[in-house]
Amino acid sequence: DAGVTQSPTHLIKTRGQQVTLRCSPKSGHDTVSWYQQALGQGPQFIFQYYEEEERQRGNFPDRFSGHQYPNYSSELNVNALLLGDSALYLCASSPDRAGYGYTFGSGTRLTVV
Amino acid sequence: AQKVTQAQTEISVVEKEDVTLDCVYETRDTTYYLFWYKQPPSGELVFLIRRNSFDEQNEISGRYSWNFQKSTSSFNFTITASQVVDSAVYFCALSEAHNNAGNMLTFGGGTRLMVKP
Numbered sequence: 001d002a003g004v005t006q007s008p009t010h011l012i013k014t015r016g017q018q019v020t021l022r023c024s025p026k027s028g029h030d031t032v033s034w035y036q037q038a039l040g041q042g043p044q045f046i047f048q049y050y051e052e053e054e055r056q057r058g059n060f061p062d063r064f065s066g067h068q069y070p071n072y073s074s075e076l077n078v079n080a081l082l083l084g085d086s087a088l089y090l091c092a093s094s095p096d097r098a099g100y101g102y103t104f105g106s107g108t109r110l111t112v113v
Numbered sequence: 114a115q116k117v118t119q120a121q122t123e124i125s126v127v128e129k130e131d132v133t134l135d136c137v138y139e140t141r142d143t144t145y146y147l148f149w150y151k152q153p154p155s156g157e158l159v160f161l162i163r164r165n166s167f168d169e170q171n172e173i174s175g176r177y178s179w180n181f182q183k184s185t186s187s188f189n190f191t192i193t194a195s196q197v198v199d200s201a202v203y204f205c206a207l208s209e210a211h212n213n214a215g216n217m218l219t220f221g222g223g224t225r226l227m228v229k230p
Contacts, residue, residue: 033217033218035218040223041222041223042117042119042204042206042220042221042222042223043158043204043218043220044220045217045218045219048217056216056217058217088156090156090158092158092218102148102160102218103160104150104157104158104159104160105157106155106156106157107156107157109156
């Protein structure tokens with residue numbers, strides 16, 4: 001049983017560019033959340049998707065947007081990249097909106113130069 | 114607003130020593146969930162335990178044990194007879210229980226545990 005799959009694993013972008021990160025949730029999970037983890041820090045909640053809608057959002061600017069597809073997979077888009085956006089982006093899926101059974105992927109390491 | 118504090122940023126022990134990782138949390142909710150996750154160098158967060166705010170029973174799972182004390186808002190994690198494979202970053206997290214809303218996890222800053230042979 002595959003867990004949470006994220007792609008790509010590593011990415012290097014130039015300041016000002018746009019990036020799309022992808023996540024396939026664990027089988028049976030319909031809720032996807034995204035977290036940003038800067039080096040040496042704990043993950044910070046970006047937003048959560050359920051039934052193809054953003055249900056909850058953390059303290060992140062509108063440059064961060066997302067999407068969930070009917071098959072529950074999700075994308076995280078970041079526009080106008082800043083150097084400070086360099087981080088590990090983690091996707092977590094759960095079988096319910098309460099999020100009590102989170103499963104995390106291995107993340108996408110984004111470096112902005 | 115919810116907050117999780119892990120005051121120990123880094124701990125180094127010798128194999129077979131016992132080690133306790135501290136976690137203190139803040140929340141205004143009476144119903145909430147506390148978690149511990151392990152993050153090895155691969156980056157994936159590995160779930161270790163979830164505890165709800167109404168269950169203050171301590172839990173033991175093999176070499177791992179957890180001590181939840183609402184009176185001090187703490188949820189500490191002890192590894193008995195540590196092993197080199199326990200080396201990782203450990204995160205404590207809090208989730209408030211809301212109706213009809215997604216429940217985000219608020220993480221502490223993490224504690225890096227290094228177990229030396």
